[in-house]
Amino acid sequence: xxxxxxxxxxxxxxxxxxxxxxxxxxxxxxxxxxxxxxxxxxxxxxxxxxxxxxxxxxxxxxxxxxxxxxxxxxxxxxxxxxxxxxxxxxxxxxxxxxxxxxxxxxxxxxxxxxxxxxxxxxxxxxxxxxxxxxxxxxxxxxxxxxxxxxxxxxxxxxxxxxxxxxxxxxxxxxxxxxxxxxxxxxxxxxxxxxxxxxxxxxxxxxxxxxxxxxxxxxxxxxxxxxxxxxxxxxxxxxxxxxxxxxxxxxxxxxxxxxxxxxxxxxxxxxxxxxxxxxxxxxxxxxxxxxxxxxxxxxxxxxxxxxxxxxxxxxxxxxxxxxxxxxxxxxxxxxxxxxxxxxxxxxxxxxxxxxxxxxxxxxxxxxxxxxxxxxxxxxxxxxxxxxxxxxxxxxx
Amino acid sequence: xxxxxxxxxxxxxxxxxxxxxxxxxxxxxxxxxxxxxxxxxxxxxxxxxxxxxxxxxxxxxxxxxxxxxxxxxxxxxxxxxxxxxxxxxxxxxxxxxxxxxxxxxxxxxxxxxxxxxxxxxxxxxxxxxxxxxxxxxxxxxxxxxxxxxxxxxxxxxxxxxxxxxxxxxxxxxxxxxxxxxxxxxxxxxxxxxxxxxxxxxxxxxxxxxxxxxxxxxxxxxxxxxxxxxxxxxxxxxxxxxxxxxxxxxxxxxxxxxxxxxxxxxxxxxx
Amino acid sequence: xxxxxxxxxxxxxxxxxxxxxxxxxxxxxxxxxxxxxxxxxxxxxxxxxxxxxxxxxxxxxxxxxxxxxxxxxxxxxxxxxxxxxxxxxxxxxxxxxxxxxxxxxxxxxxxxxxxxxxxxxxxxxxxxxxxxxxxxxxxxxxxxxxxxxxxxxxxxxxxxxxxxxxxxxxxxxxxxxxxxxxxxxxxxxxxxxxxxxxxxxxxxxxxxxxxxxxxxxxxxxxxxxxxxxxxxxxxxxxxxxxxxxxxxxxxxxxxxxxxxxxxxxxxxxxxxxxxxxxxxxxxxxxxxxxxxxxxxxxxxxxxxxxxxxxxxxxxxxxxxx
Numbered sequence: 001x002x003x004x005x006x007x008x009x010x011x012x013x014x015x016x017x018x019x020x021x022x023x024x025x026x027x028x029x030x031x032x033x034x035x036x037x038x039x040x041x042x043x044x045x046x047x048x049x050x051x052x053x054x055x056x057x058x059x060x061x062x063x064x065x066x067x068x069x070x071x072x073x074x075x076x077x078x079x080x081x082x083x084x085x086x087x088x089x090x091x092x093x094x095x096x097x098x099x100x101x102x103x104x105x106x107x108x109x110x111x112x113x114x115x116x117x118x119x120x121x122x123x124x125x126x127x128x129x130x131x132x133x134x135x136x137x138x139x140x141x142x143x144x145x146x147x148x149x150x151x152x153x154x155x156x157x158x159x160x161x162x163x164x165x166x167x168x169x170x171x172x173x174x175x176x177x178x179x180x181x182x183x184x185x186x187x188x189x190x191x192x193x194x195x196x197x198x199x200x201x202x203x204x205x206x207x208x209x210x211x212x213x214x215x216x217x218x219x220x221x222x223x224x225x226x227x228x229x230x231x232x233x234x235x236x237x238x239x240x241x242x243x244x245x246x247x248x249x250x251x252x253x254x255x256x257x258x259x260x261x262x263x264x265x266x267x268x269x270x271x272x273x274x275x276x277x278x279x280x281x282x283x284x285x286x287x288x289x290x291x292x293x294x295x296x297x298x299x300x301x302x303x304x305x306x307x308x309x310x311x312x313x314x315x316x317x318x319x320x321x322x323x324x325x326x327x328x329x330x331x332x333x334x335x336x337x338x339x340x341x342x343x344x345x346x347x348x349x350x351x352x353x354x355x356x357x358x359x360x361x362x363x364x365x366x367x368x369x370x371x372x373x374x375x376x377x378x379x380x381x382x383x384x385x386x387x388x389x390x391x392x393x394x395x
Numbered sequence: 396x397x398x399x400x401x402x403x404x405x406x407x408x409x410x411x412x413x414x415x416x417x418x419x420x421x422x423x424x425x426x427x428x429x430x431x432x433x434x435x436x437x438x439x440x441x442x443x444x445x446x447x448x449x450x451x452x453x454x455x456x457x458x459x460x461x462x463x464x465x466x467x468x469x470x471x472x473x474x475x476x477x478x479x480x481x482x483x484x485x486x487x488x489x490x491x492x493x494x495x496x497x498x499x500x501x502x503x504x505x506x507x508x509x510x511x512x513x514x515x516x517x518x519x520x521x522x523x524x525x526x527x528x529x530x531x532x533x534x535x536x537x538x539x540x541x542x543x544x545x546x547x548x549x550x551x552x553x554x555x556x557x558x559x560x561x562x563x564x565x566x567x568x569x570x571x572x573x574x575x576x577x578x579x580x581x582x583x584x585x586x587x588x589x590x591x592x593x594x595x596x597x598x599x600x601x602x603x604x605x606x607x608x609x610x611x612x613x614x615x616x617x618x619x620x621x622x623x624x625x626x627x628x629x630x631x632x633x634x635x636x637x638x639x640x641x642x643x644x645x646x647x648x649x650x651x652x653x654x655x656x657x658x659x660x661x662x663x664x665x
Numbered sequence: 666x667x668x669x670x671x672x673x674x675x676x677x678x679x680x681x682x683x684x685x686x687x688x689x690x691x692x693x694x695x696x697x698x699x700x701x702x703x704x705x706x707x708x709x710x711x712x713x714x715x716x717x718x719x720x721x722x723x724x725x726x727x728x729x730x731x732x733x734x735x736x737x738x739x740x741x742x743x744x745x746x747x748x749x750x751x752x753x754x755x756x757x758x759x760x761x762x763x764x765x766x767x768x769x770x771x772x773x774x775x776x777x778x779x780x781x782x783x784x785x786x787x788x789x790x791x792x793x794x795x796x797x798x799x800x801x802x803x804x805x806x807x808x809x810x811x812x813x814x815x816x817x818x819x820x821x822x823x824x825x826x827x828x829x830x831x832x833x834x835x836x837x838x839x840x841x842x843x844x845x846x847x848x849x850x851x852x853x854x855x856x857x858x859x860x861x862x863x864x865x866x867x868x869x870x871x872x873x874x875x876x877x878x879x880x881x882x883x884x885x886x887x888x889x890x891x892x893x894x895x896x897x898x899x900x901x902x903x904x905x906x907x908x909x910x911x912x913x914x915x916x917x918x919x920x921x922x923x924x925x926x927x928x929x930x931x932x933x934x935x936x937x938x939x940x941x942x943x944x945x946x947x948x949x950x951x952x953x954x955x956x957x958x959x960x961x962x963x964x965x966x967x968x969x970x971x972x973x974x975x976x977x978x979x980x981x982x983x984x985x986x
Contacts, residue, residue: 147774
């Protein structure tokens with residue numbers, strides 16, 4: 001079908017890029033364990049040094065860089081990791097992901113202001129609460145076909161936002177103010193000497209959560225992100241990840257091979273919700289006040305854009321995608337207003353030319369290109385592979 | 396049932412492992428299977444044959460829980476499995492392959508087999524996320540088992556290849572390995588020889604026998620008569636959803652109704 | 666609850682006219698889903714474009730003051746044509762740009778749905794940022810108040826006890842029902858309609874039988890879009906103001922209506938629309954109008970839980986899950 005386009009220079013360039021990223025994949029897969037640990041360590045050191053002024057002056061000339069790193073950049077990355085479990089791993093489309101972020105955020109606000117709980121307690125409760133709401137929403141709906149699920153989750157996102165808007169107990173349209181910051185763990189200050197100064201973090205109090213300095217929040221977010229990555233990565237390499245992949249590829253065959261598909265889909269949904277909730281708790285603990293309009297549909301779409309742009313299913317890609325989606329509108333002034341317009345166009349263009357995203361996982365790339373994965377191919381395609389629906393498919 | 400159906404049961408008085416009792420399967424007005432009774436004994440290779448559209452794959456779908464029979468019962472090792480969820484049927488010890496290969500195409504051969512092996516694994520989310528010892532042991536055992544099975548079916552040299560890149564014959568074998576990984580007592584093979592060349596068919600014949608020799612029962616749908624006659628212990632013939640004959644290969648070969656069904660002559664013309 | 670009983674008829678009429686609009690928009694979702702198995706997420710923006718086209722026409726011809734009777738019917742007809750052409754045309758363009766390349770490649774439905782979401786965001790923002798950034802209402806005399814409060818002279822056509830039916834609501838209900846009958850006849854009686862049904866049932870076979878899929882898909886989008894455009898004109902008759910995001914909620918609800926009636930089923934769209942409109946207004950009466958949307962979405966979730974193939978079933982195509 002694409003024979004004629006293979007001679008197109010653009011296609012060849014894309015091919016070159018793909019084989020380059022594939023060779024990195026291969027090298028990474030065969031690298032010895034110690035080499036990987038060195039890379040991990042380097043990345044963490046880099047992440048710790050990231051809020052330094054020197055980097056900030058380039059990355060964010062207009063706004064406070066550490067605060068930006070906390071949210072939207074860090075926040076989006078965390079949310080994208082969570083949504084990726086649902087969309088990228090289990091192949092379900094969730095268009096109301098913001099609901100879980102909102103539940104976490106309101107959890108922090110309500111328990112923090114009305115019951116005086118501390119951030120750490122609420123973090124646990126908020127995560128459990130979001131996971132529970134994910135299960136409550138998922139249990140009746142996850143048996144639906146993929147695109148119905150998308151609409152139901154979209155509806156759920158709207159229900160949550162409208163409910164927040166209508167419910168006076170949680171402030172209605174005015175939201176909740178005076179949300180406490182996390183309690184300071186220690187006043188310990190990073191020594192102001194050579195090494196730390198060199199990477200630009202000397203004199204910072206990384207565990208003192210005040211109103212002004214964004215760095216401690218960023219570090220807290222960083223810890224959460226790393227925990228989420230470790231958690232998700234381990235699942236991916238286990239029978240859980242294999243079950244998700246098999247569901248994505250052929251749900252009926254998976255079920256017939258003994259995979260309790262419903263249970264694993266629900267688990268993916270709950271894990272995604274829990275991570276979204278954690279993001280919400282974090283966000284609210286820094287923001288002091290939240291209102292229902294902090295949680296619009298467009299945020300769900302933005303996080304989805306991040307996941308898809310980066311390469312759904314592949315964590316480094318998803319993180320890159322979230323970073324770009326959060327950072328570019330902040331960096332290029334004036335783009336802010338046209339952000340969503342550009343997102344929309346990018347999503348369409350990406351689906352036409354590179355549905356696998358910037359840094360795809362190899363498996364996912366093949367699925368998206370061939371109309372497998374997630375929801376099968378469109379009905380009246382012209383000369384694509386045929387995928388059949390459930391009942392008739394096994395016949 | 397009818398006078399033409401031979402009575403072989405007493406010749407091979409085995410223990411029944413799968414019994415279909417009066418199975419009827421209707422789709423709207425269409426009757427795909429009509430009052431089917433079938434008994435498959437432990438340790439035998441049982442072939443289900445019949446013209447296209449006779450309802451053979453529907454039988455597989457009823458047995459594996461894809462369809463709930465409109466009437467009748469499916470009894471596997473003395474307990475009913477109709478109405479059970481598909482993955483539960485698999486856990487009980489019934490596994491299958493598909494007429495048109497349905498592998499997880501973009502996963503490696505190893506991962507495909509591991510999915511089957513996972514059917515009996517217990518690791519939950521916490522175990523996997525924390526990397527607990529039993530999880531690691533399960534993973535290790537699963538891999539060893541998968542490797543062994545892929546050697547067994549003869550694709551040991553392609554374990555890490557992506558499933559869809561395997562040659563067609565190997566994909567069929569991989570599907571068998573994946574099904575075996577669920578530790579089935581009863582293995583259902585849906586046209587395993589379709590699209591294979593004579594050499595591959597011969598190898599397949601050997602493979603099916605070896606599977607039986609490991610103590611499993613095999614129920615297969617096949618069109619290749621020489622393969623069927625070569626390995627089956629017993630054969631049942633379906634036509635228009637009805638069993639028109641059952642017996643030893645030699646009996647089936649000479650059965651008038653079977654010949655008529657295959658040649659398209661109305662069965663009750665005489 | 667008292668509210669509902671004391672004002673039963675007004676709520677019912679409002680529900681019916683709202684439901685009629687949902688039903689017309691739902692047709693577009695249902696037809697595209699029937700043929701392509703795609704939720705045309707940008708259909709809500711097709712509707713939005715229709716509202717702008719209808720109001721724009723009104724600006725263009727200058728607003729006749731307070732028309733009533735047959736003149737109003739004629740005016741609505743004109744706006745409906747304008748909306749229908751604009752929406753139908755943009756639906757065809759949308760398909761051509763955002764879906765056809767994916768269809769050609771046999772891309773996954775997930776990819777197509779994401780492309781649809783992208784197109785939806787793009788169109789919405791295009792109007793929000795570039796075309797008409799502010800809310801777009803009736804034509805005004807320079808800097809003054811609107812010429813008259815409404816472009817339609819709203820009057821009660823029927824008035825029996827508490828049962829009142831104003832002319833604008835009557836036009837909305839009757840107009841929507843007429844359009845649906847016309848579409849139903851078109852799909853069931855014409856050659857093109859037969860092609861659409863054949864493709865919905867079995868695209869592979871339809872191709873083998875010589876059906877030109879591209880043409881069918883284009884026709885499906887054009888028809889569905891045109892219905893949304895007519896709905897937009899009727900919507901303007903009732904609400905007289907539009908915005909870039911007017912289609913968002915309405916689109917989701919129209920999709921809900923399509924699912925409610927049985928997606929892929931044209932008559933189901935009518936039933937689903939009317940039922941949803943009524944439930945929503947009765948819900949508003951019982952719980953207060955701020956809960957109207959929550960009621961609508963809860964209905965969606967409940968329906969999908971208990972009757973995933975909708976009230977009338979999915980007739981253009983068998984259920985697939």
